[in-house]
Amino acid sequence: TRLAIFASGTGSNYQAIDQAIKTGELDAEIVLLVSDQPGAKVIEKADENQLAKFIFDPKDYQNKCEFETEIVNELQAHQVDWIVLAGYMRLVGPTLLNQYQRRIINIHPSLLPAFPGLDAVGQALEAGVKLSGTTIHYVDSGMDTGEIIAQESVRVKPGMTREELQTAIQKIEHELYPKTIQRLILEGDSF
Numbered sequence: 001t002r003l004a005i006f007a008s009g010t011g012s013n014y015q016a017i018d019q020a021i022k023t024g025e026l027d028a029e030i031v032l033l034v035s036d037q038p039g040a041k042v043i044e045k046a047d048e049n050q051l052a053k054f055i056f057d058p059k060d061y062q063n064k065c066e067f068e069t070e071i072v073n074e075l076q077a078h079q080v081d082w083i084v085l086a087g088y089m090r091l092v093g094p095t096l097l098n099q100y101q102r103r104i105i106n107i108h109p110s111l112l113p114a115f116p117g118l119d120a121v122g123q124a125l126e127a128g129v130k131l132s133g134t135t136i137h138y139v140d141s142g143m144d145t146g147e148i149i150a151q152e153s154v155r156v157k158p159g160m161t162r163e164e165l166q167t168a169i170q171k172i173e174h175e176l177y178p179k180t181i182q183r184l185i186l187e188g189d190s191f
């Protein structure tokens with residue numbers, strides 16, 4: 001099973017997925033990195049693995065359809081089966097969604113439908129919830145609105161800082177994402 005990772009940032013989830021493949025826990029292959037941030041840390045990590053990449057700057061294009069058309073070409077050239085968003089800070093448009101129906105997944109650092117969008121960790125702290133966590137979901141045209149595939153909770157301890165909660169959530173993301181991708185690959189749409 002051939003995966004493309006879409007990422008805009010640090011790439012710790014990319015690394016966790018890559019690691020799970022290397023240990024045999026996840027039976028898949030990462031064949032392409034797509035990033036909309038030419039300076040992102042994730043690119044250095046992908047380069048260490050000599051991973052093929054498509055890096056673009058949205059400012060160089062008239063609209064989303066234009067750069068997503070190029071992305072689709074790259075995905076097809078690399079025969080990608082699944083698109084795994086790992087901190088890709090951009091809404092996916094119809095060009096990609098129509099070509100990869102129920103084949104695009106995302107991970108979000110809250111228990112959706114609570115706290116969609118930017119700074120989910122900050123939003124959770126602000127709201128004073130005692131429980132937050134992470135959600136893996138199919139991607140649709142909305143902001144973190146697609147059908148939920150898997151969730152895991154994290155207890156918000158009194159006085160916890162944003163960084164502490166983020167670290168705690170990312171720790172479980174790094175386990176849950178590879179595990180869930182493996183289940184999806186094995187069971188397809190049936191779970």
Ligand code: GRF
Pocket residue numbers: 007009010011012013014086087088107108109134170173
């Ligand atoms: C993750 O916490 C994920 O939930 C969110 O963006 C973050 C990406 O982190 N969508 P990283 O780039 O994988 O380290």
